[in-house]
Amino acid sequence: MRKALSVVLGASLAAGPLWAQTPESEVQQRLQDYEKRLAQLEEQQYDNAVRNPGDRIKVNGFLSAGMSRAEVDTTAGSATYIDGADEKWSHDALTRAGIQFNASLNDRAEAVVQLFASGADEFDAELQWAYLDYQLTDAVSIKAGRIVAPFYMHSQYIDVGYAYPWVSLPAEVYQLAPIKTMEAVEASWRFTTGPVSHRLSGFWGSSTVDGGERVANAQFQADDLSGLNLTSYWRNWTVRAAYSGASVSVSDEDLAGAGVPPVLGLGFDEVYTYFAGLGLQYDDGSWFFSAEKARLDFGNWYPSSESGYVTLGKYLGKWMPMVTWAEVSPSDLDRSLPAVLNNALAERQKSWTGGLRYSLTDAIALKGEVSYYYDFSSDDVTTSGFFLNDGGQLEDDHATVIRLSADLVF
């Protein structure tokens, strides 16, 4: 390197006297040539930039590091909230990360793979999204493969903490149906009507879901899972309406495990189940408002639920305080069933959550929230809300959960 430099220096020194001897017009001519050459090179560089829009493979990731703790009095044993919060500070229940690769195959086709691991699942990496996207026209695209079910407004990015202001999305709506991923085909169509732009999408597929600890991990098989949803955007408003249905089956063994005594002769075979949701959001960069109403309806004796939440937040520079009220309650209870069964399977809970979000940088957010859960029981049912007790019962009709998280995208 040093040698090359000295050669160049030597050459330019030797050229010095030559320059001095060349007539001025010739020097100007040479300079003009060089400038022309330089301009051509620049032009080529920008031509390349126009023709090659970015890399063929794009990599994006997200990470949330969270901790949580529940304050709940029990008659015996201990209680855990559905998102993993228990009586000691736990650091893994809310901790999760994902990495996504978007590989463009040609102008119209793209392959997308998202690997995801969470503390709630012992950090076993799984494919959360893996699909082929084909752009049929500018407005219509088809996805086929493994995708996250789009039941409610924020369902598809529930693991990306940076994408929403809560530490944990309201469980009353988002933990109601345990279905998360499905193998499906989805078609979506974008169109505009005046100043309003819309996205209409329909899907068809199937999924096997684990109902979670509260029903002894019963497996729900959802076939012919299909749905339609419309999201409309107008200025700072977003409105979303969705309806999804499936034919759901649970084996007799799993039903018995979940606490349904076989003597009752209650089966769960190809039961038409639907999820309906209506959402409204407003975000003008100064105020944030989000509200949803949801219904999960089993077409048999299994208790159906109606739920909803309202959130209001205010952006104050890097800070954002917010408050949420949420509710879930059973609807159309089958009163011919033993009360103990309805108590075990029906969902009932209300909550107030106060939260604060702080933007550390434009890619890292720190969040904290305190949720007060109450009204688990009524004249109809006696439940423990979304709390799971091992052995005892909740002493009070209320409990508190504190959550902290750092969320980032890269």
Added chain:
Amino acid sequence: MMKRIMLSCLLLLGGLTQAVAEPVVVVSANSRLGALTQDEVRQIFNGQIRRVSGAPVTPLDLPSRDDARADFYQQVLGKSAEQMKSYWARMIFTGRGMPPREVSSEREMLMLVGSDRDFVGYLDASRVTPDLKVVYRP
């Protein structure tokens, strides 16, 4: 004395108003696009539309460190850098879209928008060159 203070106050104010940048939306001078509405500009930069009256549009972003970018998003979409990042996180991780391509400098923005009529970019009003056409002023 009083007059002098008032004069310097006025001068200071003048200086301040000059310091606030005025971003404008630009396309190539030979683009078919006429004027855009604020709704159209928002929809283009949110990735909600890819055509405006039949003409394909591809938005371009200035680098994130560029002040004109922050001014543009604040004045036209009413959103901060964090709010836009959160919006794009929702789009990227659900396969609904990718943020606009980010150019390396204002110079690249000028070259790209000037050379291809599909591109839509934004710049400080004082930087508009003759091969560009202003289609929206906030």
